[in-house]
């Protein structure tokens with residue numbers, strides 16, 4: 001079978017899957033192409049003939065995607081700002097939107113003399129490792145409450161040959177005390193879905209990602225957000241930044257939490273592929 005025929009069959013099938021969130025036009029084609037490239041190991045020409053084995057393997061991967069399984073779990077990794085982050089079920093799937101959070105951290109850290117970055121709720125280490133890759137002089141720490149996530153983050157650091165340290169525990173708790181008042185940038189993509197809204201999430205998120213990666217179980221979803229704002233001034237250096245990724249509909253209230261916590265230069269920034277407002281930034285209170 002030719003690649004173009006295998007692809008158009010896969011796209012048709014993916015479009016019919018009720019387990020997939022069809023929020024973006026053309027997403028099914030992008031995903032089918034991604035899976036076919038994963039099977040072949042190269043980008044095929046439309047007329048390239050697939051062997052029987054390649055076609056069966058491709059169809060099996062499309063079946064998995066049809067069930068809602070996220071592509072990074074199927075492939076075993078996600079591409080993030082030019083590095084490959086290993087993924088595994090039970091650990092949050094890196095989001096393309098977080099590339100914009102990482103970019104803003106990197107831009108600020110490059111201007112600092114001895115840059116120090118802490119990535120809270122680091123998952124598989126995605127943002128911390130992008131920072132370590134692009135600001136090699138930086139001291140980078142990541143923390144996560146989930147042992148599986150931190151284990152994967154350490155594995156990722158080793159596989160990529162990057163210098164970043166990871167600790168298991170609640171928010172800032174695993175960090176060495178010597179980092180107090182020395183951090184230039186804190187990044188965080190916290191779980192922020194209000195407890196009562198978990199059931200409204202797309203199936204492919206709710207059914208595949210563990211609840212503790214999505215919600216802190218507070219009714220307003222602001223539990224960990226409020227704690228981060230309250231605790232980060234102890235760790236940030238004067239003029240250090242707290243950068244937080246949230247969904248566009250939470251931006252206004254998160255800005256209010258920052259301002260109530262005394263943060264200065266509070267702004268929401270628009271960017272990423274979709275050009276939506278997702279990252280709230282603010283400087284440490286004086």
Ligand SMILES: C[S@@+](CC[C@H](N)C(=O)[O-])C[C@H]1O[C@@H](n2cnc3c(N)ncnc32)[C@H](O)[C@@H]1O
Pocket residue numbers: 092093094095098120121122123124125126127143144145146149169170171188189190191212213214224
């Ligand atoms: C939305 S995910 C972000 C993952 C990661 N930043 C990424 O981009 O892939 C939220 C993460 O917060 C972690 N988490 C939940 N509660 C936490 C806590 N109290 N302290 C530290 N991490 C926590 C979860 O284990 C999960 O990995």
